[in-house]
Amino acid sequence: MAALETSASSESWDKDGLLLLLPEEARAPVLELRERIKDMIETNEDAASHVDAFTLHRYVVARQNNLDDAEAMFRDSHAWRAEVGIGAMMERWQAETKTPEIELATKHAYSTLLEQQTADGSPIIVSRIGRADLVGIVREGMVDLILEQYMVCLESAFRLVTKLSLERKSIVKCMIIMDLAGLSMNTLRYINVVRRVVQIGPPNFAEVTCKINLINAPWVFTSIWAVVKPLLPPATRAKVNICGANYVEQIASSCGGVDMTQLPASFGGEASDDIITFPADPVPVGAGEILKKGEAADDKGASAE
Helix, strand or coil: CCCCCHHHHHCCCCCCCCHHHCCHHHHHHHHHHHHHCHHHHHHCHHHHCCCCHHHHHHHHHHCCCCHHHHHHHHHHHHHHHHHHCHHHHHHHHHCCCCCHHHHHHHHHCCEEEEEEECCCCCEEEEECHHHCCHHHHHHCCCHHHHHHHHHHHHHHHHHHHHHHHHHHCCCCCEEEEEECCCCCHHHHHCHHHHHHHHCCHHHHCCCCEEEEEEECCCCCHHHHHHHHHHHCCHHHHCCEEECCCCHHHHHHCHHHCCCHHHCEHHHCCCECHHHCCCCCCCCCCCCCHHHHHHHHHHHHHHHHC
16 A cells, blocks of 8 residues: 555546545545556446546445455446446437337336435435336336336436536535335335345445435335345445435435425425426336337347348
8 A cells, every 4th residue: 555655646547636635544545446447447448437536435435445345346337337238228318319118118117317406416316116016017028128217317326426526526426215105015026126126226336325215115115125125235224214204304404405395296395296207107008019019120130130
């Protein structure tokens, strides 16, 4: 560690001087992590775009200053990003012309990154996961599509907090509000789908969240939480706030404070629910035919080649 001089080692890559904005004790771990992943920086364009001092600090914090674990998380998360093709995925979802598959997901997915931010500038994700029609999603073969939308939501938040952090010269995180109303025994029937949802965020998006507020938890949530909790790393579990009946007050004071007049009404605010772009509507029988037609077209195109 002594060989890693903060000022000399950072001047060639830390042009914005972000390293010196971190607490003094946090700088050496960031430099060492960067040294450990130098091979990825030189060969992986996506990895090289995630090595500013603030982002590397997120990995160190996410793994409680254990650099072996932080390095493993960085490598594993970028292997995952390559495997799912996160760049191409984002291009598809951000394209002006939406595919039938994306239009389908827009009706039945459940997580939205709002334009509103908290008083300290934290972006807000609202999730109607309790309303997600797991029965219909599974029946119509839409699990991968809905999970893809969730990946896009988290990646959008990750990109935004990175952008805001660089602009403001301080680390910005995102608040998540999950409405659990509607969870039922059917949720337990499809607990493997829930596991897949939980295993997307914490391993692949380092220190994106400042708080995860869970509201309207029904009685069955106790059984679901018993399954989900062990899947979360300690740092993530510490951010989970299972709100009681006074959840409006708890949300209003989270992450620097929330202007409740701008939050959707179904989450305790005063704004229209129309700002929720992924409303988790019930899935009608036959909705998945769109996906089958897309797969058939892909197979036909592959055969022609």
